[in-house]
Amino acid sequence: MKFRLGGKWALVRVGVILAAGTVAVSCMTVMPGKSFRGGNPPATPAETALAAELRRDVDKLAVAIGPRTVAFPGKMRETTDYIAGELERCGYKVERQAYPCNGVQAENLVAELRGTRTPEEIVVAGAHYDSSNASCPSANDNGSGVAAVLALARRFAGKPQGKTLRFVAFANEEPDHFRSETMGSRVYAKSCRAKNETITAMLSLETMGCFYDAPGSQKYPGPIAWLYPSTGNFIAFVGNCGSRGLVRRCVRTFRANAGVASEGAALPGTLPGVGWSDHESFWLNGYHALMVTDTAPFRYPYYHTPQDTPDKMDFVRFARVTAALEPVLRNLAE
Numbered sequence: 470m471k472f473r474l475g476g477k478w479a480l481v482r483v484g485v486i487l488a489a490g491t492v493a494v495s496c497m498t499v500m501p502g503k504s505f506r507g508g509n510p511p512a513t514p515a516e517t518a519l520a521a522e523l524r525r526d527v528d529k530l531a532v533a534i535g536p537r538t539v540a541f542p543g544k545m546r547e548t549t550d551y552i553a554g555e556l557e558r559c560g561y562k563v564e565r566q567a568y569p570c571n572g573v574q575a576e577n578l579v580a581e582l583r584g585t586r587t588p589e590e591i592v593v594a595g596a597h598y599d600s601s602n603a604s605c606p607s608a609n610d611n612g613s614g615v616a617a618v619l620a621l622a623r624r625f626a627g628k629p630q631g632k633t634l635r636f637v638a639f640a641n642e643e644p645d646h647f648r649s650e651t652m653g654s655r656v657y658a659k660s661c662r663a664k665n666e667t668i669t670a671m672l673s674l675e676t677m678g679c680f681y682d683a684p685g686s687q688k689y690p691g692p693i694a695w696l697y698p699s700t701g702n703f704i705a706f707v708g709n710c711g712s713r714g715l716v717r718r719c720v721r722t723f724r725a726n727a728g729v730a731s732e733g734a735a736l737p738g739t740l741p742g743v744g745w746s747d748h749e750s751f752w753l754n755g756y757h758a759l760m761v762t763d764t765a766p767f768r769y770p771y772y773h774t775p776q777d778t779p780d781k782m783d784f785v786r787f788a789r790v791t792a793a794l795e796p797v798l799r800n801l802a803e
Contacts, residue, residue, distance in 0.1 A: 502724030597642030630802035654747035678782035
């Protein structure tokens with residue numbers, strides 16, 4: 470009798486564990502709203518114009534300037550001058566946060582649109598502008614993120630929101646600086662915490678221009694593969710468990726406005742890929758943050774190679790993503 474009772478309780482315990490696991494997975498992966506399912510329709514005139522704007526900025530970074538690392542200080546300066554010039558042309562005053570790195574000067578660029586109601590609360594949209602190595606043009610990783618930051622900054626220029634909006638271009642996200650004290654976003658986020666600034670949300674725009682419609686074009690790290698589509702035609706919002714509310718809020722607003730598929734996840738930050746960009750620097754300093762991405766090496770075969778060039782990117786769907794991020798930022802800054 471004891472054996473049977475023990476067996477029953479063992480089954481109950483297993484059931485409770487499975488139920489708790491199901492609830493936990495749902496909390497991390499089930500997102501509000503409905504993802505776009507309309508395929509890839511012809512571009513509207515507005516989408517065509519935005520795609521051309523994004524292409525101009527990516528071409529400037531990846532073709533005209535080329536690989537951008539601190540090993541080539543002249544290229545880095547040309548890059549920061551271009552980004553700063555584009556922001557200043559919109560009317561922003563650009564702060565250059567300089568710091569020493571490998572015997573040269575690295576710079577984060579910050580453009581601020583001060584809020585009208587609660588200016589002490591800050592929403593950050595940022596992207597790193599450096600290349601992975603001296604032979605990589607880095608069009609998608611991360612010319613795409615920089616181009617999106619610039620496009621969004623242009624659209625908010627002269628239109629203050631309730632909270633303060635900051636558009637930031639980070640130096641040194643790539644190896645050998647990744648997760649080190651010379652990583653630009655580490656320097657910036659640490660300085661924000663030192664000033665006790667209230668950053669309510671940070672969006673890291675990272676490798677955003679690759680979309681494929683072929684089944685099997687999307688890969689995943691380890692155990693989450695069965696939870697998400699195998700076709701790489703969506704943009705992803707990726708945060709840690711502590712940023713779950715931010716992920717859900719962004720996905721909800723994005724899906725209400727987007728003409729491109731989307732997925733969201735609030736996963737343990739230790740899972741490979743979840744913290745692989747500048748948003749992790751903000752987690753480490755106590756801020757809620759997420760990454761907006763095409764999932765980079767889990768989809769993009771030219772990641773960190775000399776073939777990461779603008780012709781590999783889908784600028785129309787990239788434009789649709791960028792356009793739908795505008796209401797996301799507006800919602801966060803209300």
